[in-house]
Amino acid sequence: MDSDDEIEINFVETILTSCYKYSQPDTLIFDYSRIDEFGNALDSNYGHGSIYRQKDLCTSEQILTALSKGEIPTTAWSFVTKRSVIEKHDLLFSVGKKFEDNNFTPKVFYFSKNIVVISLRLYRYRKRSGSIMSNHPEKFFSDDAIFVTYDLLDFYDQYKIRELGAVVGNLVMTMLVSFPDSKKLYNELNPIRKKVFKDYISIEKRHTKRIKKYVKMYVFSSYVGYKLYRLVKGKHWK
Template sequence: MADLESCMAAPILSLIVPVYGVEDYVGACLDSILKAPGFANQCELIVIDDGSKDGSMDIVEQRCRGIANVTIVRQANAGLGAARNTGIAHAQGRYLWFVDSDDEICGDAIVQLTDCIVRHGPDVIAFEFETIGGSLDRSPYLPIYDQIVDPVRFMASGRPPSPVQFYAFARALIARTGHAFAPGIYHEDALFTPLALVQAGSLVRLSTACYRYRLREGSIMSLSRPEKHLADMLSISEVLGAHANRAPTGSAQQQALAREVGFALAAARHYAARTSRRDRCQAASFSRMLSAGARWWHYFPLRVLINYARLLGLAALPTSLGSGRK
């Protein structure tokens, strides 16, 4: 368990905020952090300018001018995962919190997180979130709060969310495992979060909301390139499958990772349905999709298994349709 004296020797919490093309939102994001109780004396803010070309960084510089515990790092545009990795490399806090620059944190979030760190000191803290501009369907998962639990049990309890914004990670966990974001892909959280959880030794879930998640058009998750979303989700399923294959046979870790393979393939089905037959065929072959889930399908929840079957059906369409065309 962490003690307050050791926590005060360095920032308790590093908030890592990549910035790219968010001039309409970044001011509100920074205000929510800089004005939060506990930020001034217990946290640091690391802003990564990921080659932003609009007025986002002008707003950052205006908001952060003269604030000692704010670091601004500039780099050529490399994408969200690479920007977060840059933030990890510069962080000094005992815990890392990845905050997207079009979102906000809740008013008492830092107080809630630092209190949990001091009392429990877990590898991972999970917490609730609110939405801005819409609502999301939420699947239930482990309803045990404010006590240490096994992260693998947490994973297997239902469908915990994968966005890293809804977790704080001990920097020692990241250093110990060498964990990093895969650069250049969409949905990198669907890979980072389960791999971090399966390697963690302890987790505490808070019942309070600490994060305000904005739903908006024009974000990375919009479907302007569904074929890339499809290809990246398939790659994620393959990496998760490789980690599952290295876990002890039949272990809870292997089963939890196998379920994550299924979740990634179910998401791939969502994007495959929104991709043209030609682009779908170029993004991923039927044999590759079949191979990604062939060993793990018996661990998939029923709805996930149905979506995996639908994915395979969509993948088979180009061959069957193409054979009859002139």
């Protein structure tokens, strides 16, 4: 948990009930709500995808696909997993790096073969104006963004499944959209985008609404230079 966030009062009970119902799944994913500094509800558009309506156990491929489409958050507070999954595969956060959830969570999902998705919003994420992520210039994050993206690419290279490639592609586009003024980030992530292009497109082509944004911008940014990408980025992403 983040130190200023909250969980619903029935969090532990709900998790344990699902564990017993589904015979000890590897991982349980749950929805979340967004609150302000005073605990008031805020609108939230990230995550909350159709995957939360799933009633049966999910496979790692299903969850990675949902992750690549932004249907579930990448954040480490959005799921509970067995300690044995973490220890068996030596899964660690990248020490001292921002965005460390982005190269940690997909690995957990990959090694989780039986996954339960809980539709309830059990976690309360607090959005503060004074947070680290909102009070530093983009250059403060670029090196960390590059590091976690390449680390996840290394993981994809090791296991070579399409769903992981799509997650890498989604991470690349998220970083580019989040930091459109970073030429260094654009140049460093170009080789990754090209490498996972087919995997990313094969997943996204079935999701019509996001084609208008992610896929078009993905293709566009692959074949033009940084200056043109930055120039038209705002128009395409509104």
